[in-house]
Amino acid sequence: MIMHKVMIVEDDRIIRRGLCQAIPWEQNGFYVAGEAGDGEVAIELIEKEQPQVVVSDINMPFMNGLEMAKLVKEKSPATKIIFLTGYEDFSYAQQAIKVRAYDYLLKPVDSEQLLQKVIEAATEWENDRVNEKRILDSMPLLQQNFLQNLTRQEAKRVDIEAELLALDIHLDGPFFSSLLIHFDSSNKEDNERFKDNATKRISDFLTSCEGAVLNAGENEIAVFLSLETNQSNKIEILAKDLLQLQDEGKQQLTITYGRVYDNVFELGHSYIDCRLAMDMRHIMGPGKIYRLDDISSNCKQSEENVKELDRKLENQIKLGLPEKVSETLAQLNVAIFESRKSTLLEMKTLAVKYSSMLFYEIEKWRKEEVKGFNSSKYYEDIMKLTSLNEMFEILQRLVQEWSSLMNKSKQNSRYTLVDQAIEYMKDTFHETGLTLQKVANHIHVSSPYLSNLFKVEKGFNFGDCLLELRMKKAMEILGDVNLKTYEVSEQVGYSNPQYFSICFKKYTGYTPAEYRKKH
The missing domain is CATH 3.30.70.270 (Reverse transcriptase/Diguanylate cyclase domain)
Structure with a gap:
């Protein structure tokens, strides 16, 4: 059974002893935590004991009950005060209301009536404590709701x-x-x-x-x-x-x-x-x-710069230029920062797009026996990213992986007849009359033999290889140089601009003019 503290404050010693001893406090869940003959002494005890209920006379020397009550509300605000007053001091009882006394009783007080009143006061004290705890527990949520309401522009004005x-x-x-x-x-x-x-x-x-x-x-x-x-x-x-x-x-x-x-x-x-x-x-x-x-700044120019760098980056990845990609990524980082426009979701979408393109390039150079690359781990990192710098750190790591695999593959691979053929094609693809026979003659093999080597060693034929070299160069020119279609056609080995346009659209999905406009 929880025992509540009650304190008796009465200047008449006989009445005070009677209130302390004649009422069955303990049987009803109370114990007398202290007694005092005036308000000054009582204040020290109340501050120390923090009783649930104080039973006090109003008219006392040195400090009367009303003055004491005002101080009690400061030092032990939860304490309930029950005043005892004689008929001639009834005007004090009216003032007791102002100091938020729980109740007042007329002397001579009936013991049972006082006990019942103290029980009621203690019950109210318990209810107050429950309510205060409920308010305290709900306060974080109330504060959070209040702050959320402040940010809702469509809501009515918050008072x-x-x-x-x-x-x-x-x-x-x-x-x-x-x-x-x-x-x-x-x-x-x-x-x-x-x-x-x-x-x-x-x-x-x-x-x-x-x-x-x-x-x-x-x-x-x-x-x-x-x-x-x-x-x-x-x-x-x-x-x-x-x-x-x-x-x-x-x-x-x-x-x-x-x-x-x-x-x-x-x-x-x-x-x-x-x-x-x-x-x-x-x-x-x-x-x-x-x-x-x-x-907050004028970010229109930076936004245009972001779009331009985005197009440039896509081209450089497709052209297989990891060093250029790394430079452009650094420029894009600065441009997005200056634009201050991208949301976290937009950044993650951008990171997924570039990482997917880089995964494709990495897979082209990765040998089956090479271990340690885990694309799913990169996707997890992207989903967890919380800042612009984290996004570009992830992408730069992928570019480094791509560049490392590319360099390692070139160093470790045998310089085969097909490799010699491709190196020669890289230097001469712009020539209109470049054929399989001409390349075969250059490396001193027959054209059927070279054609078969392409399929066995590389998994694609001579025509596909030549088309890719010419189309990648055409994409690069169209992205960076303002030339007419027939001029681009000539620079990549096509004498017929119409045929060049057909090949370009088949390879990229765009006509040269459409590609230039988009990139």
């Missing part, structure tokens, strides 16, 4: 002042701003530990200014600040202080802060500033402190 009051947040201003902290960790215990550490760090900071910490999600904390000036100095100091927690734990932090506003109703705009900035963390990268103004 910031009323909502803050409901969340027991008091901000006097005159200036207001907000800060948002995101921490990347899949470990729930690490998250909770970081939240505790961050909340303590913020609470220490808030001794010098007014503010509140809110739960913004599983991996996020929001801070509302009341500032004396419209400068963001204090916000930056807090952000830098919090970023140091990154070195103390396993989390990677991203911290954004909003503009400073001179009206509490604009606090929602400051939080939206934070949220919009935070949504770009995959571009800005972790371990940073920044604001929306840092990433």
